[in-house]
Amino acid sequence: MSLKKGQVINLEIESTAFKGKGIAKHDGIAVFVPGTAPGDTVEARIVRKKKKFREAKVLEILDPSPIRITPTCSHASTCGGCTWQHIPYEKQLEFKEQHVRDHMERIAGLDPDIVQTIIGCDRSLYYRNKMEYSFGTRRWLSDEEIQADKFVDDSGFAAGLHAPGRYDKILNLRECHLQDPISYRLLDFVRNYCKEHSIPAFDTHEKTGFMRHLVIRTSHHTDDLMVNFVTYKDDADIIQPLANALQENFPEITTIINNINDQPNPTAVGRYENVIYGPGYIVDNIGQHSFKIDANAFFQTNTRQAEKLYSVAKEYADLKSGSKLFDLYCGVGTLTLFMADSVEKAVGIELVDVAIKNAKFNARENSVENTEFVLGDMKDTFNEPFLEKYGRPDCIITDPPRSGMHPDVVQQLSDLAVDTLVYVSCNPSTMARDLKELKNNYHIEQVQPVDMFPQTYHIETVARCTEKVST
Known part of the structure; x- marks a missing residue:
């Protein structure tokens, strides 16, 4: 039987593929299913049909794998940052x-x-020294919101990570466990500040707005902490008060940078940058040597x-x-x-x-x-x-x-x-x-x-x- 797009089937996940997807076989056809673990039995919908394989989305986990664990983060099933939080680290x-x-x-x-x-x-958590968060005018809706009978507004100010495969939708983070906890606290502070002071997020479709990215760099061997705002415009009247508020609430910050990306590309690297506070870089060590790390290095x-x-x-x-x-x-x-x-x-x-x-x-x-x-x-x-x-x-x-x-x-x-x-x-x-x-x-x-x-x-x-x- 040929598996068609939209078809709902039950699958037994046999192994994992590169990029973290589970692999099942159905009538000899390989089916790749994100968010699964070997040993899972799932109900899934075919979302993509290729000549030699199919891709599917989990609708329900019918019988969880013996190795499956509860993720630390509430966003684990929808966020593209962590694809394997449901799998024990030794199995990873x-x-x-x-x-x-x-x-x-x-x-x-x-x-x-x-x-x-x-x-x-x-x-296995809190190991990153850099996180690149994004701002947007459209947030990614949860499965519960999508399946709700009533209209759910996805517009507004969102700050977090891009939804998997979507450059225009932001998963509005409520927590993150990849970098030191101060990283998420900084993101949450900036998000609330922008909403309170009517600072708009950049709109990828209209090419309007201001805030594009927030990049946090921490040092493992020193106490250095960098905050890098990536904005669509160079506007000190907006950035300087925000930087002042951050310094007042987070004295741990050692430098603040503003990268200005006024180009259509979505990168967190500006065409030029302004140093708002501190030396403009952080220092960390590897082995016996210390390294100067600029915002875009x-x-x-x-x-x-x-x-x-x-x-x-x-x-x-x-x-x-x-x-x-x-x-x-x-x-x-x-x-x-x-x-x-x-x-x-x-x-x-x-x-x-x-x-x-x-x-x-x-x-x-x-x-x-x-x-x-x-x-x-x-x-x-x-x-x-x-x-x-x-x-x-x-x-x-x-x-x-x-x-x-x-x-x-x-x-x-x-x-x-x-x-x-x-x-x-x-x-x-x-x-x-x-x-x-x-x-x-x-x-x-x-x-x-x-x-x-x-x-x-x-x-x-x-x-x-x-x-x-x-x-």
Whole structure:
């Protein structure tokens, strides 16, 4: 029987897929069902029909899985921030490790036994050092409101996280357990202040309004706390009183920034920024080094776990004194500096100019003199002229964005065939895709999963690759 869109069926969830969805089979067809756990029996409606699979939405959990638990957060079933709060953390780790194994075998064509036992996180809640909240004029309605017989108004001022798959609807948060509790308190204060003072949220359809995002950065090793307002306009008459009210009610704040994004893009990065209070950055540590972090600079979201991740990368790099290291996609230089004491020279490359400025500052602040940082797009910068200028490296570390490396960069790495290549990734599927090409010239020896994001399906992985020697 062909499963049609809108059809309601009962399903037994057998396993989990990447992106956290449960998998069931119905007449040999795979059905992906978000918000489920292996062992659940559910009533679900087919919401999307594809040639080889279907996607469904849970209507009712008929028989809960033995492993299912009650989520900590009341928003867990509707919020896109935590997809696995209904699954015990030890089971989350099992599923993530298996996902990495599946990707290495199915996509990269590698032996899944090269995948090591996953390194878990000491904290499964309140682990993030950054939260990016959004404002909007339309809030996401709960299932109860949607199913109500009476009209429910979804307009007004909403502050929280985007509803899954919706850029124009905001889940109006009443709680959040991903960052230090002060993060939600700040969000709630700003939301109430804006409503009381008639400060409008940005309307994505009309391109009007003011408040777009609230970004909170906290430091694990210091007491620094950044509040970053992302607004549609530059208006000190609105921002300054709000900043004053925040300082009065939250003396823990060490800096306040206003990023102005007057463009149609939905990002929380402004075309320019104003420092309203404090130095305009926070400082945190990884290992023995401290790092300056600007509002728009990349920094690992889980500071405690980043130290474990970098220790794995350093072990895999097996650096020797007198050697040369390249760090591709270096961000603010965290990995570069973490490795610098073991090499003669370390060179970082990064596309974001503010990150390069931070990296150079961080090197100076930590009295690290054997590093150099280069601004440029990796596919255009990491080329023969670059190698002629900086020489051939003994080891390369690459930590690309979720999309993985550009094919030109993969080809350059493959042709270069350095002694050791360490690939750090936040997306095992794109890592596996790149490793499939790199394995022609490298032995892919080990892959180590490191969980940086409890309660979600996301997983970091580190691969150790060594040059294939011709015989």
